[in-house]
Amino acid sequence: MTTHNHERLLSWLQDAYAMEQEAETMMAAMASRIEHYPELRTRIEQHIEETRQQASQVAACIEQLGGSLPTAKSTIAKGMAAIHAAGNAMMSDEVAKGIGISYAFEHMEIATYRALVVAARRVGQDEVERVCQAILEQEQAMADWLFERQPQLIEAFLEREQADLQAKR
Numbered sequence: 001m002t003t004h005n006h007e008r009l010l011s012w013l014q015d016a017y018a019m020e021q022e023a024e025t026m027m028a029a030m031a032s033r034i035e036h037y038p039e040l041r042t043r044i045e046q047h048i049e050e051t052r053q054q055a056s057q058v059a060a061c062i063e064q065l066g067g068s069l070p071t072a073k074s075t076i077a078k079g080m081a082a083i084h085a086a087g088n089a090m091m092s093d094e095v096a097k098g099i100g101i102s103y104a105f106e107h108m109e110i111a112t113y114r115a116l117v118v119a120a121r122r123v124g125q126d127e128v129e130r131v132c133q134a135i136l137e138q139e140q141a142m143a144d145w146l147f148e149r150q151p152q153l154i155e156a157f158l159e160r161e162q163a164d165l166q167a168k169r
């Protein structure tokens, strides 16, 4: 029983590591294209920095549990994120869609770390639990920021579009 829970914790940490690689690729592509929404760009860039730290913290947890980093899975996740970002860039409402996609992604991260906190607690991995709880709070803060700013960002997008200014990015 304990062995199974331990293996599950490790495999969820490996999933989380691949997810953070995907997040970094997706947000880097998004942030680099934003021109007219500086506040959004700054917040995404800040979260990219947090995301890199999260990835290295999760990697340390994996190593602590005697696991290896999921290189193939991470490479696939990065590739998928790049393809998605390229698809998003072709949309005339790129920034509006990007906010929604980011909001959804943060919630996937929230669910991932909430599960990890429970799994770490069950096997008495206090340090892993503490790390996952701290990351969870960063994901929640990012989701909250997107939720609060979405109306004014959408307003700005529609205003620019109405005025025939470049609005999508």
Ligand code: MG
Residues within 6 Å of the ligand: 020, 023, 051, 054, 109, 139
């Ligand atoms: Mg993250």
Ligand code: FE
Residues within 6 Å of the ligand: 023, 047, 051, 106, 109, 138, 139, 142
């Ligand atoms: Fe995040």
